[in-house]
Amino acid sequence: MRLTRFTDYSLRVLIYLGLQDDQLVTIRKISDAYGISRNHLMKVVSLLTRMGYLKAQRGPGGGIRLARIPEDINLADVIRDTEEDLVMVECFDEEGSCVISPACKLHHIIGEALNAYISTLRKYTLQDLIDPKDELARLLQVERNAA
Amino acid sequence: MRLTRFTDYSLRVLIYLGLQDDQLVTIRKISDAYGISRNHLMKVVSLLTRMGYLKAQRGPGGGIRLARIPEDINLADVIRDTEEDLVMVECFDEEGSCVISPACKLHHIIGEALNAYISTLRKYTLQDLIDPKDELARLLQVERNAA
Numbered sequence: 218m219r220l221t222r223f224t225d226y227s228l229r230v231l232i233y234l235g236l237q238d239d240q241l242v243t244i245r246k247i248s249d250a251y252g253i254s255r256n257h258l259m260k261v262v263s264l265l266t267r268m269g270y271l272k273a274q275r276g277p278g279g280g281i282r283l284a285r286i287p288e289d290i291n292l293a294d295v296i297r298d299t300e301e302d303l304v305m306v307e308c309f310d311e312e313g314s315c316v317i318s319p320a321c322k323l324h325h326i327i328g329e330a331l332n333a334y335i336s337t338l339r340k341y342t343l344q345d346l347i348d349p350k351d352e353l354a355r356l357l358q359v360e361r362n363a364a
Numbered sequence: 365m366r367l368t369r370f371t372d373y374s375l376r377v378l379i380y381l382g383l384q385d386d387q388l389v390t391i392r393k394i395s396d397a398y399g400i401s402r403n404h405l406m407k408v409v410s411l412l413t414r415m416g417y418l419k420a421q422r423g424p425g426g427g428i429r430l431a432r433i434p435e436d437i438n439l440a441d442v443i444r445d446t447e448e449d450l451v452m453v454e455c456f457d458e459e460g461s462c463v464i465s466p467a468c469k470l471h472h473i474i475g476e477a478l479n480a481y482i483s484t485l486r487k488y489t490l491q492d493l494i495d496p497k498d499e500l501a502r503l504l505q506v507e508r509n510a511a
Contacts, residue, residue, distance in 0.1 A: 220474070228470060229462070251463055292473065315376070316398055320499040322492060323375060326439065327367070330484035337477035345469060352467040 224299040226253065226261045228346070231270065231295065235287040235347040236354045241280030250357040268298050287343035293335045295343075371446040373400065373408045375493070378417065378442065382434040382494040383501045385508060388427030397504040415445050434490035440482045442490075 233247050244262055248255040262281055265271045272284045283290070315321065347353060380394050391409055395402040409428055412418045419431045430437070462468065494500060501508050 229464075232464065232468070317376075317379065317500055317503045320496060320503055321379070322495070326485065326488050326492070330481045333480035333484040334477045337480040338473065341473050345473070348469070349467060353464055356464045356467055 220296065221300060222257070223261060224296055226257055227265055227295060227299045230258065230261055230265060231283070231290060231343050232346050232353065233357060233359070234271070234281065234283045235343050236350060236357065236359045237282065239282055241274055241282050243280045250359070287347055290343040291339060292341045293338040296338055297335065367443065368447060369404070370408060371443055373404055374412055374442060374446045377405065377408055377412060378437060378490050379493050379500065380504060380506070381418070381428065381430045382490050383497060383504065383506050383508065384429065386429055388421055388429050390427045397506070434494055437490040438486060439488045440485040443485055444482065
């Protein structure tokens with residue numbers, strides 16, 4: 218019941234780009250800033266681009282940036298999109314479905330709890346995560362244009 | 365963000381025992397009923413016993429049973445106790461803590477969402493899970509005393 222590394226890295230990429238004032242950024246810059254694997258980040262960036270969170274520009278001078286403003290990137294959506302499995306209870310194992318699943322209420326109860334979880338995240342966007350902007354930019358050594 | 369197999373199996377053991385009218389049951393009976401690994405179940409039963417959910421009686425004729433009535437076994441407690449990690453966001457990797465953690469609000473937001481998740485589970489006990497009792501007992505081929 219912890220978020221996957223994939224979601225963790227997705228949020229870090231979004232935070233980094235949210236601090237960027239729409240400049241193109243390389244994956245290497247992000248991996249250097251967080252001290253995390255560039256290989257992992259490439260997969261994350263590729264999926265976030267396909268999902269419409271990022272725009273990528275190839276070639277020399279290329280890089281990535283947010284496809285939408287931070288206020289329009291809802292955290293509930295990000296976590297729904299990046300977590301592989303929000304079902305949150307097995308009910309199925311290698312040999313097939315659990316024998317009591319036709320009568321078991323667990324799935325329904327866990328589903329209700331999950332809705333409460335997602336509804337809470339729904340209140341927040343990337344904009345909430347990139348505040349305080351200056352403090353985060355300093356920690357990531359992001360060079361920001363003077364406002 | 366799915367519950368671990370450990371939690372899944374813990375809930376299955378509790379459901380099985382909740383259908384039992386306080387009889388002692390062997391681990392083999394539970395593993396046969398669900399068609400799941402006896403080895404895995406032994407670890408689950410051992411921990412649930414140490415946590416005070418089950419009582420175990422060793423030796424011939426021995427077995428396990430619930431230590432409390434189903435109404436007193438709250439699902440929020442079970443999931444808190446059996447999930448290793450409810451923090452739900454990495455923030456730490458092999459090399460140490462995330463560089464932005466001093467200013468990052470994600471931990472707080474995820475914590476709020478997790479509270480909403482656990483508060484929902486808090487409304488339910490094992491009693492809710494073992495209803496409809498007859499239907500579940502039939503699926504698990506549990507022999508119940510006539511009421």
